[in-house]
Amino acid sequence: MIESDQMTGTHVRQGGESGMPRITAVETIRTPLQPNVTLVVLHDDAGQSGLGETFYGSSSVEAYIHDVAVPLLAGNKAPTSPSSTSRLLSGYVGYSGSGSEIRGNSAIDIALWDLLAKRASMPLRELLGGPTRERISTYNTCAGNDYVNAQSRQSSTNWGIGSGAGKRYEDLEAFLTRPGELAKELLDEGYTGMKVWPFDLAAEASSGDHKTSLDFGLRVLGEIRDTVGDAIDLYLELHSLWTLRGAERLVRALDSFDLAWVEDPLRADHAHALHSLKQSTSIPIAVGESIGGGLSPYRSLLESRSIDIAIVDLGWSGGITAGLKSASIAEQYGIPIAPHDCTGPVSLAVATHFVTSIPNGYVQEVSRAFYHGWYQDIASGLPEITDGWITPAASPGHGVVLLDEFLASPSTIRRISHF
Known part of the structure; x- marks a missing residue:
């Protein structure tokens, strides 16, 4: 079941059969400070998160992520990795160019790499x-x-x-x-x-x-x-x-x-x-x-x-x-x-x-x-x-870490899908 709302927080769930932490929620964050930016947060069942970002058409990217990408991620039983996720999110149309699909997938990929580096306790590079x-x-x-x-x-x-x-x-x-x-x-x-x-x-x-x-x-x-x-x-x-x-x-x-x-x-x-x-x-x-x-x-x-x-x-x-x-x-x-x-x-x-x-x-x-x-x-x-x-x-x-005061601001638009 997928739950989508305007609330935020990390939905904690135990690891899958592989024992690997798994993604349990996807959050998008937008701001009037720069309306073209879409920030994407992947939350996992170990209480960690990865942060990604893309630019232009933020409302369309947000819709794509919650309406299209989230159901695919929720139904995925394979271990989460950048390469497998990239293949999973590559659609029949919208797989090239810089449309909403590619921009949304890019932000998810960046967030996943950030999360993996944090899991490994090492700088991304x-x-x-x-x-x-x-x-x-x-x-x-x-x-x-x-x-x-x-x-x-x-x-x-x-x-x-x-x-x-x-x-x-x-x-x-x-x-x-x-x-x-x-x-x-x-x-x-x-x-x-x-x-x-x-x-x-x-x-x-x-x-x-x-x-x-x-x-x-x-x-x-x-x-x-x-x-x-x-x-x-x-x-x-x-x-x-x-x-x-x-x-x-x-x-x-x-x-x-x-x-x-x-x-x-x-x-x-x-x-x-x-x-x-x-x-x-x-x-x-x-x-x-x-x-x-x-x-x-x-x-x-x-x-x-x-x-x-x-x-x-x-x-x-x-x-x-x-x-x-x-x-x-x-x-x-x-x-x-x-x-x-x-x-x-x-x-x-x-x-x-x-x-x-x-x-x-x-x-x-x-x-x-x-x-x-x-x-x-x-x-x-x-x-x-x-x-x-x-x-x-x-x-x-x-x-990069988002500031608490920015996240708490009434003007910051946050949407989260749990699965």
Whole structure:
């Protein structure tokens, strides 16, 4: 029998015939602080819990988890493991892309890995094979406090400019209006990399046309370089908004800026177009955060030699279980992995454990506006950022613990299914 309500707590039941602790409840948690985030808690019969997370469409993810995933988990008699659970939750439809099924399954997978690491009393990356490095460099993605907060879409209408008035780290408004000053501020704070997206407005207005004006974006990049020279690594986000001809014209105009990469100039499923674009520029091309789940989703990009860096979002692509497979395949092609952030505290923590445990980990994205802002309002145990480097927590699991005051807040939406 499955019981679903708005209450919370751990339903304790003795272990199954195998003597292994088993999942007895699945909880989802949502918050108006960031309406796109869905936190997922797996409770077991030993009184422990694992915490996962995904981003976008939180109400649809919540519905999928309680209406579809919970009955499957409740009826499962096999020992719970990430690989068996991944197979169990892989449906006839919705097994690829980044739809609600994949996002929900990703959060469950992350929570399960966290739970297993806690059961083993070891940091998550030890369970993943041990660290290949103790820490990894970061770059600041220049979002503001309320970036992508009002809607479940990536659009300039969802940038949140002005809504964070009076708060620190309004970095999106800063890169649009005082980019050189922001670059210097980041360097002074220890960051050696920054990511901006000043061409999005032109792309949105023209549907990525090859004739649109590039002047504003070029001025932003030029002011950064004029102010700090090559002291900072400059990453350019393009949000898959361009046509092939528009992207080719843009990268030609970017040659003199010594960019660390251009990210998602075209849709990730346009492998042949990306290959063509790659032939027209020496700027590294990074692609993949929105690529979703499925079997070896990066393979077409890797086989066609269309990308230089693979961006991975574990909360959108099947979780840690799928991420380890993608990283292994990318390593065979000599392609480094750079995890996505700018979503939530669990995703950042898990990505940091992941990227420091794989041999081809490259760099970790962070958003200081989120890290020093709403992440701190809901959780403790975040990875440590010092002088532009990030280090995972040493506590069991991924380290992130939701704050009691956040969980007790009347505005926090909690739903739990016992079985």
